[in-house]
Amino acid sequence: MRFRKLKQQTKTQDKKTTKAHYAPYPLKIKALITDMFMIYAPILYITTYLVLNGKDEFQNSQIAPLIAVTLYGLIYALLLSKMGQTPGKKAYSLKVVDSNNGGNISFLRALLRFIIFLFSATIVLGLLLPLYRKDKKSLHDILCRTVEIKLNDE
DSSP: OHHHHHHHHHHHHHHHHOOOOBOOHHHHHHHHHHHIIIIIHHHHHIIIIIISSSHHHHHHOSSHHHHHHHHHHHHHHHHHHHTSOOHHHHHTTEEEEETTTOOOOOHHHHHHHHHHHHHHHHHSHHHHGGGGOTTOOOHHHHHHTEEEEEOOOO
């Protein structure tokens, strides 16, 4: 009986000692730019030229950019909640996980993370925060209790 308890204690200690490899900030930026080109640019193109009648009508519209950003946020949140990765994050072997248990986050939490990202990008402070933290967390990661990790290339 004691041997089983000892064996269970060593297994839980081994799980605690595994350390996550936090994603480097340059890779996060590259993944964001890749996502902008792979997801957001086609949304803008479709909104501008297929839904509306060109760039002049898009520029004069106040709701078209809001619809495009909303659609991008919904797609982004859906991808994060289902796979933990967007195409840009997958290209650079990054994954967004729950900082408590390491699992995927819910759709609503991913959507909240995107909304907070928009806010933190406008004040720039949230995007510069990873440069001063050991765990490389941005403001939206801190508030949503998520972490962006670098997956092992095996």
